[in-house]
Amino acid sequence: MPEHTIIRVAVPSPLRRQFDYLLPRSVGPAAPGQRVQVAFGQQQLVGIITELPQSSDLPVEKLKPVLALIDSQPLFDTALLQLCLWAANYYQHPVGEVLHAALPALLRAGEQAALATETRWQITVQGLGLPEGAPKGAKKQANLLTFLRAGARTPADIEQAGFSRAILKALGDKQLVEAIEIAETQTFNGPLSELALTLNQEQSAALKAIKPTGFSTSLLDGVTGSGKTEVYLQAIAQQLEAGRQALVLVPEIGLTPQTVARFQRRFNVPVGILHSGVADGGRNSAWLRARAGLDRIIIGTRSAVFTPLKHPGIIIVDEEHDNSYKQQEGFRYSARDLAVYRAHQLHIPLLMGSATPSLESLSNTRSGRYQHLKLSKQAASEHSTRIIPVDIRAQQLQEGLASQSLAAIKGAVAKGEQALVFINRRGFAPVIMCHFCGWQAKCPRCDARMTLHRQPYHLHCHHCDHQRRVPQQCPDCKAPELQHIGQGTERTEEFLSKLLPHTPILRIDRDSTRSHKQLNSMLDQIATGEPCVLVGTQMLAKGHHFPKVSTVVILEADGGLFSADFRATEKMAQLIIQVAGRAGREALQGQVLLQSHHTDHPYLQLLLNQGYGALADCLLRERQVVELPPFSFMVILRAESKRPENALQFLQQARAKAEGLQAPSPQFRYLGPLPASMEKRQDRFRFLLQLQASSRAQLQQFLPQWLAQIEQMALSRRVRWNLDVDPQETH
Template sequence: MPDSFSSPPPRVLRVAIPSPLRRLFDYHASHEAPPGGWRPGIRVRVPFGRRQVVGVVVACAAQSDLAPDKLKPVDAWLDAEPLPEDWLWLCQFTARYYQHSLGDTLHQAMPVLLRQGRPLAGRMRERWQALTEPGTDDPRLKRAPRQAELLAMLRQHPHGLPTQAIVAQGYSREQLTTLVEKRLAVREEIPLAAADPATEQLLAEPALPLNREQAQALAAIHERLDTFHPCLLHGVTGSGKTEIYLQLIEAVVSRGQQALLLVPEIGLTPQTLSRFRQRFRAPVVALHSGLTDNERLDAWEAAASGRAAIVIGTRSAIFTPLARPGVIIVDEEHDASFKQQEGLRYHARDLAVARAQHHAIPLLLGSATPSLESLHHAASGHYRHLRLTRRASRHPPARLELIDLRGRPRRGGLIAPAIEAIGETLSAGHQVLVFINRRGFAPTLACHACGWLADCDHCDAHMTLHRQPPMLACHHCDKRRPVPDACPSCGSADLRPLGSGTERTEETLASLFPKVPVHRIDRDSTRRRDAFEQTLAQVRRGEPCLLVGTQMLAKGHHLPHVTLVVVVNADAGLYASDFRALEHSAQLLVQVAGRAGRAAHPGRVLVQTLHTDDPHLRLLAEHGYDALAGQLLAERRAAALPPYRFLALLRLESPREDATISLGREAAAMLRGWTGEHAPDVHCLGPVPAPMERRQNRYHVQLLLSAGRRSQLHAACARLTAWLESSPEARRVRWSLDVDPQTLA
C-alpha cells in the first residue's frame, strides 16, 4: 500500500501507466490538487512519450530517484474522489500474482469510458412524480382535462414514471412542465441503471421449497455469513443449485449487502438475469462483453455506489467494485472460459477466492463436474464440500451409453442406431439435442484422387469447410478463401468434405426428418444480437424439434423437453496432448448429458466413439464423473502435475523460427542457473515447440516452469520477467507469461 499522506502535500506522484512495463512512473504533482488531496486511486492525465494517457495514482512520495528537472508534471486530475479501494486492491493483487504490468492491469479492469477519461458517473434519466394525493381536485386543471388525466396517471405510480413511458401514452413534455410549474408534480434526475432501491418486500415471487440436501447445504453456508467461508457446491445437473444461489442472495441482500454472481458464458447471462429479476425487487445489473460502453459504465457505477444489490456477469465482472460485498458465487466453476487466454491471463474463479478472503465473506463455487483443483481443495479441507445427489425432477441423471463407430457407415456423422433413437424420440413428442463440438460443414476438404488437404497457409492447421456461406476458413487465424473447383495439387474435381461439422449434421437431419424444425446453435449461427435467446425461446415452447450445437448448449441451459442427447464424436478431446484434455472432455460430456431428462420424462444419452474399450471412458460411463476425477487425481499426483504442483508457462512467438528457439534456450539456461542457487524446487522444462508451432505465420515456442511451492514459482517468474525485460533479444520476440495455465496449447 502507498506511503502515508501528511502535510506538506506530496511533490511526486507514482502513476501506473497502461503499458507492458512492470514499473510505476514518477510525475511532479501539479499545483492544483483534487479537493480531497492526492490519494491512491485518482486517475490523472499525463504525458507519456509523445502521447497523452490516462493513468492511476498508486502512491505519493516526497521525492523521486530522478532529478526534479527530469520529472514531467501531471496535466490534470480526472477524479475528485479516488476509484474504489477494493477495486484498486484487487488490481494490485492480480498484477502481482499473474506477473503482469500494474498499469495494464488497471487499464483492463476498468470500463472503456474510464480508460478514456470519462467521469465515474452513470447516465441519468428524468422521472416525474405527482405531489398531490389521489382524489384531490385542483381548480387550476378544470380547463385542462389532458393535464388532469396526466396527473391522475402519475398518482397511480407513487415511485414516478420516466419521460419515455409518459410520452408513449400520448402526453407531451410541455404538459409535464406545466404540472411542475403549477407545483402539482416534480421532476427529478435518477440513474439509468439500478435507479430504484430494494423495497421492504424483497421477493417478487416466493422461493421454491428445498429438498433435504438443498436445505442442509444452504444451512451450512448460512452458519458463517460474516467470515471467509469457501464452499464447493457439488451437485448433479438439475439438482437445484440455482435455487440455493437465489436463497443465499436473498439472505445477503436482506442484510443490506451486495452479491456478485459469475457465469461462464455470455449466452447464460440473459437467462440468469431474467430469473433473478423475476425473483427479486432489488436492483440487478449485468456486466458482459455484449454491453455497449455506456451500459457497462452505468452498471459498474451502480455496483460501486451500492445501488445495485445483485451483480451478474461473465469473467471480467470479477473486477466490478462493490460498496458492501456480502457474497461471491461462481457458477460452473470448472469452466475454462473463466480463464483469460491473452493479455492479462487471470482466472476469474481464483480471483474470486482471493477477493472473498480479502473481504471476509462467503464464497460459493457451484458445479456438477468440479475442477480437479477444487475437488483437491475440498478433500484437503480448504473448502467445505456440499453435495447434491438428487435431481429436482426426481429422475436420476441419464447414464452414458457408448456406441461403437467402428465399421459403421455414417450420415452427417450419425450412425443407424443413433438415427433410429432420434426418430423414436421425435415420434414420442419430445426434443433431441445432437452435440458436435465442431462448427462449419466439415473439418476440412480433401481430394479423393491424390489425398490433398485444404491446409491454412498461415498455420499448421486444416481449413474448415463452410456452406453458409461457401468458403474455407481457418478457425485459428481467421484466414478465408473460396472453395476450389478442382484440386490445386492434381487438378481432380473429386473434392470431398472430410468429417462432419454442425452445418453438415444439420443438413443431414433436415433431410432425414423434413417435418421437424432443426435449430443449429454455434458461434456462426448466433452472431446476431439476441439470436441465441430467440432460438432457445422457440425450443422452450415444447414442440418436437432437433437442436444441433456446440458446447454453447452444454452449459447450464434448462431444456425441459429434451429427453435424448446424441454425442456425435466423443473422441475429439480425449486424446489431445494437453494433460487436462481428459478432465475437460469428461466435464463437457457430463454437462451436455445433463441437458437430457430434466423435467417430467427420463433422459437418455448416446455417445458415439471409436474407443468403447477405453478404460477412462468406460469408468466415466459406468461410474460417473466422481470416480473418474478420483482416478485422474491419483494420476496427477504420480506425475507431479496440478493440483499437486504449480505451473507457469512462458510463450515465445516470432516470424523467425530461429529467434524464438534461441531466446527460449537462453531463458532456460539463465533460469536453470538461477533456480539451482535460489529455488531448487523449481523445474524448467524446454524450450519446445508449441502444440501448434506455426500460427498466423509466427513460430511458437514454450518454456514450462513447475514448482511444489507457489512462493518459489513466483520468485522464479519474477526473475524471468526481469531478465526478459532487460534482454535485447527479447525485444525482437513477443513473449507472455501465463501463471496457472489451463491449457498448454
C-alpha cells in the same frame, strides 16, 4: 508546504513499472484510486494513482506535472485497488494494464464517472414555509404542493397523479418548487417478486452450510438438474434482506440472458449486467451503479470479477470448472481464482458450483480449504439419465451417426420430444482432399487444415480466420474429384434435415448465432417444447435448461483419451457429463448415446459405470504420483516470431537465465523449449518453455527476478512473448 504532491501513476503500458508525476496542490487533493491524464512519451494517457510516495527516485524538477485530475474522489476503492495490485503481482503483468482491464471502456478513455440521472421536482424552502392549502385561489397548485410534501417526484409521477405541466410550471415560476437531478434509483417492497421453491433435504443442508457472513469457500458439487441455481437464489436472498449485494459470475455470454431472466423473475431488485456483448454505455452504467450500491445483483462473465461493490455480500461462480474463466491473451488471469482472493479480502462467502468440478477445486475440498457440498439427486426428475456407450468400430455410419443413434433421435421426435446431437466441430467438413493424389486444403498461415463451410460456400481456418474460395479441381494434379471428409455441424444439420423433413433442425454454433438475437430466437423456439432436433457445439453444453430434450447423441468426444495435454481427460469427462445433463431434466426419461471407437477404454468405463467423481479421484491420484497440478505449480513462457530461430533462441536464453537463478532440481523443474502443438499460427512460429515448482511461494519469489533479466535480453524486443501463470492450456 510544497506546491506539488508527488504521485505514483500506473499507465496502460507493457512496461512493468509505475511512473512518478507532480500534481499541483491547487488542482485538488490526491488519493490512490483517482484517474489522471498524463503525458507519456508522445502520447496522452489516462493513468491511475496507486500511491503518494514521500519522495521519488528522480529529482523533483525532472518530474512532469499531470495534465488533469479526472476524478475528485477515488474511482477505485481501497479493496478494488488492492485486488488489482495483487493480481498484477501474482500473474506478473504490468499493473497499468491490469487496472485498465478492471475498468469499462468509457472510463478507460477518461469519461467522467457520473451516474445516469433523472429529473425530479421537489418543494423549495419557500414552498415549505407556506401553510397547508396555499396558495389560496389556486386549488390545483395547492394540491400539487401537498402531493410533493411527501417527497421529490418524477414528471411521470406528477402527470400520473393528474397534474398538468402548466400547473407545475406555474409553481416553478413562483419559486415554490424546483427541478433537481438525482441518480436513478428504484424503490422496492421487499427483495422477492416470486416465492422461493421448497428445497429438498440435500439443498436445504447445503444452504444451511453456507455462512451468510465472514469468509468461506464452498464447492456446490451437484449433478445436472439437482437444483444448484435454487441454492444460489436462496443464498442471495439472505444477502439482499441484509442490505448487501451479490456478484454472480457465469462462463459464457450465452448463459447470461437465461440467468438474468431467472434472477429478475425471483428478485424485485435492480440487476446489473456486465459482459462484452453489452454496449459501452450500458457496461459503464452497470459498473457505476454497482459501485454506488444501486444494482443489488451483478451478473457477468470473466471481467465482472473486478466490479466494485459498495455493500459486498456474496460471490457466486457458476460452472466453476469452465475454461472460459481463464483469460488466454494479454492479462492472463483466472476469474475463478481471483474470486477466491476477493471473497477473502472482503470477508464474504464464496459459493462455486458445478456438476463436474475442476480437479483443482476438488483437491481443495480434500485438503479442507473448501467446504464440499453435494447434491446427488435431480431436483425435478424422478428418473436418472442413462449414458449408453455405442461402439462404432466396424459399423456402417450415416454421416457419422450410428443406426442406434438415428433410431433414438427418430423415436424421441415421434413421441413429441426433443433430441440433441452434439458435435464439437463447426462447418460442413474438417477436411477437403483430392481422391487421386491426396492433396488437402491447408491454411497457408497455420499448421492446420481448412474447414469447408457451405453457408456461405468457402474454406475457413478456425485458428487465424483466413478464408478463401473452394477450388473446382485439385491444385496439384488437376483431378476434378475433391472429397469432403469428416463431420461438422453444417453437415449433420443437412443430413438430419433430409432424414426428418417435417421436423425443425436447429443448428447452434458460433456461425449460426453471431448475434444474441439469433441465439435467443433459437432458445425461445426450443422453450416452446415443440419437437425438434438441436445440433451444436459446446455452446449447448453449458448450463442451458431444455426440459423437453429426452435424447442426446454425442459424436467424437473421446479425443481427450489420447491427447498430449495432461488436462485433456478431465476436460473430456466434463464435456460428456455436461452435454449429457441436457437430457431428462424434468419428467422425461433421459438417454444419452455416446458414440466412440474406444468404449472399452478404462477411463470411459470408469466414467460411465461409477460417475465423474470416481474418475476425478483416479486422475487426482495419478497427478499426485507424477507431481502435476494441483500438486505442483506451473508457469509457461511462450514466444513467437516469423523467424522460428529467434523464438527458439529467446527461450533458450531465458532458460539459461532461469537456471542461473534456480538450478534444476526435483522441486524446480524445466521442460523445453518445445514447439507448440500448432507450431505455425498466423504466419508466426510458436515455442514454449515450461517451469514447475513444488512451492507456489518459491515460484512467486523467482518470477520477478527472472522477468527482470528477460527484459534486458536483446531478443525480448524482437519476438512476441508472454508469461502464463497457472496455465490451462499447456500445449
